[in-house]
Amino acid sequence: MSHKNAGENPFSGIPRVEGAQELLDLAFSKAMRIAPPQIRRGADSLTKHREHERNRINTAANVLSDRLHRTVSKFxxxxxxxxxxxxxxxxxxGDRKHANGMDVLKKALGAIQGTVEMIRRLESEFNSQLDGTYTKTQNTEIRTAAFGRYSSIIYQTEPHLEILQKAQQLLSGLPGFNPFQPSVVVAGVPNVGKSSFVRSATSGKPNIGSYPFTTKQLVFGHRKFGFITVQFCDTPGVLDRSLKERNEIELLAIAALKHISDLLIVIIDPSVSATYPVAQQLKLTEEFADFYPQAQLMLLVNKADLIDENQRNQLEQQVKEFVETHDFNIDATHGVHFISSLREDDIKKVLNSIEIIIKDKVLQLPKFRVLTVPEIAEDQLTLEEVIEEDVFFDEDRPVYLQ
Ligand SMILES: Nc1nc2c(ncn2[C@@H]2O[C@H](COP(=O)(O)OP(=O)(O)OP(=O)(O)O)[C@@H](O)[C@H]2O)c(=O)[nH]1
Ligand SMILES: [Mg+2]
Incomplete structure (x- = not known):
C-alpha cells in the first residue's frame, strides 16, 4: 500500500486495472512464448520438455501474481x-442498500490479495506434480491443468477486479486536497455562477456553461494570499431537495462541504433566469450552514449586472434581514457582497474579504496552528527550498507568521 504526500489525491497513482480475461491472456501468452530451457549437455529430451512445462507454469503464475499484487499495492x-x-x-x-464503498473496496482488495496467495500455492503444487516418471504427454497435461486452475481462480475474482476497475476510474481523477491548507467551498443551486467565480478567483479551470449541472465533479483551484495558499473547491450545483432525494453528483458536493469547508461561500442568483427564487436559495443557505456549523459563511449575490437599482435595494434588504435573523458565523463587514463575477473589480473586492476572513478567523482554528511548521519538517525541505517554493515568504511581508 502506498503513502502520499498531503495535498495529493491518495488514489491518483493507481494504474488501469486489467480485467480477468486480459490478465489470463497476458499470462498464458507470455508463458507459451518462453524458449525451451538451456539444459546441460546430455540431458534427455524428456527432462528438457518437463522443465519447459515447469517454466510455463511458473511464468504464468508470476505474471498473474505480479500484476495483481502491483494493482493492490498502488491503492x-x-x-x-x-x-x-x-x-x-x-x-x-457504495451499494447504497447493503454496503458502504469503503467496505466494498476493502473486501475487493483483500480478495485479490487472497487470489495472489492462492496462485502461488497452486504454482508450487503443480511444480511438485511434475515428476521424473511422467511422459511428455502427462507433463503437458499437468501444465494444462495448472492453467485451468489459474483461470478458474482468476474468473472467481472477476467481480472484485471490476470493483477495482471502477475505483480506478472514479477515484484516480479526484482533485488533490491538502488538509493543512484552508479551504473555501463554493456552493449554490445550479447555474448561479460558482464555476465562473472560482475560475476568476484561482488557478483552477472549472467548466462553465449556461445550463444547470455543468460541473459534475469537484474542481480545486488555488490562490496564494501572502504566505498561505487557499484551496477553492467548485462544487456541482445542489438542488433544494431533501437529502435522500439527492443524486450522486449532489451528494459529492455535500460530502465535500462537510469535511473541508473552512469558509463556505454560497452564491445566489437573483436574475430572472435563476433556477430557483431568491427566497428558496436563502433557505438552502441555512441548510448548508447547518451542515458545517464551524465554517465561516460568505454570501455572494451574483449577476448584479442583470438587476436594476430597485431590485438591488430590495435584495439588499432581504439579505440583511436574512442574516440578522440567523445565527451564522458571518463577518459583519466582509460577509456579504453584491457582485458580478464578470467584473474584475468585484472579484478583487471579494478576494480581499476572503483574505481577511481567512487570516482573522480561519487561521485561528487549532488545526492550522499546529500544522504550519510540521508540514515543512515532514517534507524535509531545506531553508533554500522553502524560500524558493515561497511557502511562507513574500516580498511584501515579514517572514514570521503574523
Ligand atoms: N450576466 C452574468 N452572467 C454570469 C455571471 N456569473 C456567471 N454568469 C453566467 O451564468 C452561467 C452559469 O455560470 P457557471 O459559472 O457555469 O455556473 P455554475 O453555478 O458553476 O453552474 P453549475 O456548475 O451548472 O451548477 C454562465 O453562462 C456564466 O457565464 C454574472 O455575474 N453575470
Ligand atoms: Mg459549475
Missing part, C-alpha cells in the same frame, strides 16, 4: 486516508 492504506476521501469512496463505490 492507498485505507485506514489512513482523510475523511473527505472516505466519504467520496463511500458515495462513489
Amino acid at each position: 492507498p492504506t485505507l485506514n489512513t486516508i482523510h475523511p473527505f476521501y472516505i466519504d467520496l469512496v463511500n458515495i462513489l463505490l
